[in-house]
Amino acid sequence: MKESVQVVLTPTEAKRLLSKAVLGMDEVKRALDKSILIVHPSSTTVFMMEELGFKYSPTSEYGVWICGHISPKGLCGPRVVYKMISETPEWKAVKYPYDFIVRKGKPVPFGEESALGPILEEIDSDGVYVKGVNAIDPKGKVGVLLMDRSGGGSIGLIVKKQKQKNFRMIIPVGMEKRITIPLEKAMKAAMAAKRAQGIPCSIWELHGKIITEVEAFRQLCDVEAIPISAGGVCGAEGCIVWALEGEEKNVDKAYRLCGEIHGHKLPYTLDVYECKECVNASCSLSGKKGKAHEFIKRVKSQLSE
Numbered sequence: 124m125k126e127s128v129q130v131v132l133t134p135t136e137a138k139r140l141l142s143k144a145v146l147g148m149d150e151v152k153r154a155l156d157k158s159i160l161i162v163h164p165s166s167t168t169v170f171m172m173e174e175l176g177f178k179y180s181p182t183s184e185y186g187v188w189i190c191g192h193i194s195p196k197g198l199c200g201p202r203v204v205y206k207m208i209s210e211t212p213e214w215k216a217v218k219y220p221y222d223f224i225v226r227k228g229k230p231v232p233f234g235e236e237s238a239l240g241p242i243l244e245e246i247d248s249d250g251v252y253v254k255g256v257n258a259i260d261p262k263g264k265v266g267v268l269l270m271d272r273s274g275g276g277s278i279g280l281i282v283k284k285q286k287q288k289n290f291r292m293i294i295p296v297g298m299e300k301r302i303t304i305p306l307e308k309a310m311k312a313a314m315a316a317k318r319a320q321g322i323p324c325s326i327w328e329l330h331g332k333i334i335t336e337v338e339a340f341r342q343l344c345d346v347e348a349i350p351i352s353a354g355g356v357c358g359a360e361g362c363i364v365w366a367l368e369g370e371e372k373n374v375d376k377a378y379r380l381c382g383e384i385h386g387h388k389l390p391y392t393l394d395v396y397e398c399k400e401c402v403n404a405s406c407s408l409s410g411k412k413g414k415a416h417e418f419i420k421r422v423k424s425q426l427s428e
Contacts, residue, residue, distance in 0.1 A: 127374065142168065158246065162223035169391070177225075189201060207404055221242065253295065265307040269325045347369075
């Protein structure tokens with residue numbers, strides 16, 4: 124018997140759903156069993172480690188659970204990332220320590236052992252890299268914001284190594300991040316902008332297996348998820364209203380799943396500089412442009428290597 128229900132997912136609840144779906148994929152299970160799973164820190168992927176039963180507890184003050192982000196005041200980044208770069212001699216993308224890495228079912232300790240360079244040398248074709256993004260266009264193309272508008276950074280290093288080692292890239296993205304124009308147009312517009320509220324960013328297209336709520340509901344519950352409206356108030360800003368259709372038992376399963384993740388919030392707070400103290404000279408809100416000149420110069424040159 125066919126059935127249809129309506130559910131409302133906040134962006135954060137959708138991120139929990141996406142994490143469950145990604146971890147249920149055969150290639151991810153294989154990576155957890157035989158190889159390496161690299162999870163790029165983000166508000167979309169932060170739930171994956173919890174779903175695996177690993178409580179996030181960084182052993183260093185440089186623990187990173189989210190990188191660049193969009194905030195009410197503008198395009199921003201957390202204190203820990205800027206601090207890590209500015210205080211690490213000859214910092215380069217290969218030294219970037221990831222918090223969410225699992226080697227054959229066991230989390231890799233945060234620090235030198237989880238540095239991106241050595242991990243990418245170790246990963247093989249059974250490995251998986253999971254990366255959240257910032258935009259998905261009408262044709263399903265996805266893009267990520269980059270502080271370094273010349274391109275590169277850690278994701279540039281990863282894309283280069285992926286071509287060499289043929290590991291999988293999986294890209295979970297909530298439909299809250301949909302844009303109504305082709306990604307190519309957005310990329311050109313981003314590069315043309317001379318100023319920004321916060322840090323001027325470029326947008327870089329990524330290629331991989333894309334997972335939205337549509338694929339997540341299909342994979343987890345075997346139902347069709349149809350977005351029927353979006354937006355809201357009182358904390359529902361960015362929500363999507365979904366119609367879930369399918370066999371009654373499958374729809375019931377999906378409805379129960381939505382009830383289980385209802386009310387989920389991001390598990391950690393984000394520590395950011397007060398604007399007057401921020402060392403990122405590329406940010407229009409930074410109060411220390413002169414002092415930070417050498418820092419941002421290093422970021423633009425070394426992050427791209």
